[in-house]
Amino acid sequence: MAGIYIHIPFCKQSCSYCDFHFSTSLKNKTDLVSGIVTEIANRKEQLTNKINTIYFGGGTPSLLTGDDLKRIVESIYKNYIVASNIEFTLECNPDDLTQKKLQELEGSGVNRLSIGVQSFNNNELEFFNRAHNSNEAEASIKRSQDVGFENITIDLIYGSPISTDNIWLDNLQKIATFNVPHLSAYGLTVEPKTKLAHQIELGQLPKLNDEKMIRQFKMLIEKTTTFGMTQYEVSNFGKEGFYSQHNSNYWKGEQYLGIGPSAHSYIAEKRVWNVANNIKYIKALNNNECYFEEEDIDEKTAFNEYVLTRLRTIWGVDLDYIQTNFNKKLNAHFQKEIKHYLNSSYLQTDNNKITLTQEGIFIADKITSDLFYI
Numbered sequence: 341m342a343g344i345y346i347h348i349p350f351c352k353q354s355c356s357y358c359d360f361h362f363s364t365s366l367k368n369k370t371d372l373v374s375g376i377v378t379e380i381a382n383r384k385e386q387l388t389n390k391i392n393t394i395y396f397g398g399g400t401p402s403l404l405t406g407d408d409l410k411r412i413v414e415s416i417y418k419n420y421i422v423a424s425n426i427e428f429t430l431e432c433n434p435d436d437l438t439q440k441k442l443q444e445l446e447g448s449g450v451n452r453l454s455i456g457v458q459s460f461n462n463n464e465l466e467f468f469n470r471a472h473n474s475n476e477a478e479a480s481i482k483r484s485q486d487v488g489f490e491n492i493t494i495d496l497i498y499g500s501p502i503s504t505d506n507i508w509l510d511n512l513q514k515i516a517t518f519n520v521p522h523l524s525a526y527g528l529t530v531e532p533k534t535k536l537a538h539q540i541e542l543g544q545l546p547k548l549n550d551e552k553m554i555r556q557f558k559m560l561i562e563k564t565t566t567f568g569m570t571q572y573e574v575s576n577f578g579k580e581g582f583y584s585q586h587n588s589n590y591w592k593g594e595q596y597l598g599i600g601p602s603a604h605s606y607i608a609e610k611r612v613w614n615v616a617n618n619i620k621y622i623k624a625l626n627n628n629e630c631y632f633e634e635e636d637i638d639e640k641t642a643f644n645e646y647v648l649t650r651l652r653t654i655w656g657v658d659l660d661y662i663q664t665n666f667n668k669k670l671n672a673h674f675q676k677e678i679k680h681y682l683n684s685s686y687l688q689t690d691n692n693k694i695t696l697t698q699e700g701i702f703i704a705d706k707i708t709s710d711l712f713y714i
């Protein structure tokens with residue numbers, strides 16, 4: 341099992357909360373696509389396993405033209421062994437999803453759409469500085485389904501200063517209305533240097549309300565359960581057969597190659613991260629220079645990453661895995677720290693697997709940080 345992630349670092353406009361790597365100037369897009377095509381070919385020796393998942397993330401991959409997409413996809417198929425039943429996801433913004441665009445995506449092999457709705461409420465969308473309105477969000481889902489996409493996930497954000505419990509319930513209700521089989525829902529996070537952070541620093545906006553955040557997280561869990569979805573990761577909810585294979589592979593520690601500026605890879609016990617600057621990335625690839633940094637993953641880091649990712653999922657932390665794969669010191673640390681939680685109502689054990697309870701999900705970050713080996 342292995343995956344390829346392609347980062348497309350362009351957006352029409354900046355959303356007020358976002359600190360992902362992107363540029364709102366599209367003038368280098370063709371050169372950047374050429375850089376990506378070169379990087380794909382250059383790294384083919386690094387990943388010789390069969391590729392089961394391809395994921396285009398961003399930024400806004402739906403800004404790629406049919407031609408851009410074709411060049412990248414052809415390069416992947418030319419240089420790697422790709423499974424015939426590949427899961428091929430592309431993140432899209434609702435305002436890009438015209439009939440023509442959807443047909444291009446389908447023609448390029450995309451079989452899973454991740455639509456960045458964030459909210460169906462116009463005031464909230466304006467507050468986020470999104471490029472779409474509520475009608476466009478609804479129409480994009482409907483149009484995608486009409487073109488034939490069944491495997492659709494949407495992104496929603498809760499806990500914003502605009503959001504009320506009723507707005508949030510209305511947002512959640514749309515999942516059922518449109519029969520969307522997968523949802524990623526994130527509590528709004530204030531990232532440093534974003535417009536949202538400045539507004540709060542200047543006192544133009546109140547600090548985020550923690551109580552509202554927890555209340556809306558509870559509503560999210562309750563509602564999605566009634567829709568027949570499983571919370572298979574703290575922020576991810578899916579119907580049977582629609583869990584994200586690409587993200588599940590990350591969480592299960594499978595290898596992946598990250599291509600494009602700012603993309604991260606996990607290959608052969610190493611973490612690699614590419615430069616988060618479009619011009620530097622393009623120049624380095626043109627001149628055959630280095631565009632990444634890398635570090636070996638030591639045992640302590642591997643342990644922390646294993647606990648962090650697995651505890652957030654329904655697959656949980658495997659006690660046998662910890663015993664077999666980590667040294668005595670790490671095992672002793674884990675046994676000591678976990679004891680207190682296993683006697684609480686926050687964690688549960690079944691068949692040597694430790695998972696969060698319904699109560700534990702609300703303090704997942706605190707538990708993982710307590711289990712970390714520092």
Ligand SMILES: C[S@@+](CC[C@H](N)C(=O)[O-])C[C@H]1O[C@@H](n2cnc3c(N)ncnc32)[C@H](O)[C@@H]1O
Nearest residue numbers: 357358360398399400431456495526527528529
């Ligand atoms: C970086 S975006 C890329 C996808 C696409 N450009 C979009 O905006 O829909 C991935 C997702 O991360 C989430 N996200 C980004 N920044 C966030 C923040 N500060 N707080 C909560 N969610 C955030 C949003 O739900 C977004 O859809």
Ligand code: SF4
Nearest residue numbers: 351354355358398399
């Ligand atoms: S949330 Fe998506 S569209 Fe908005 S700035 Fe971030 S990457 Fe771009």
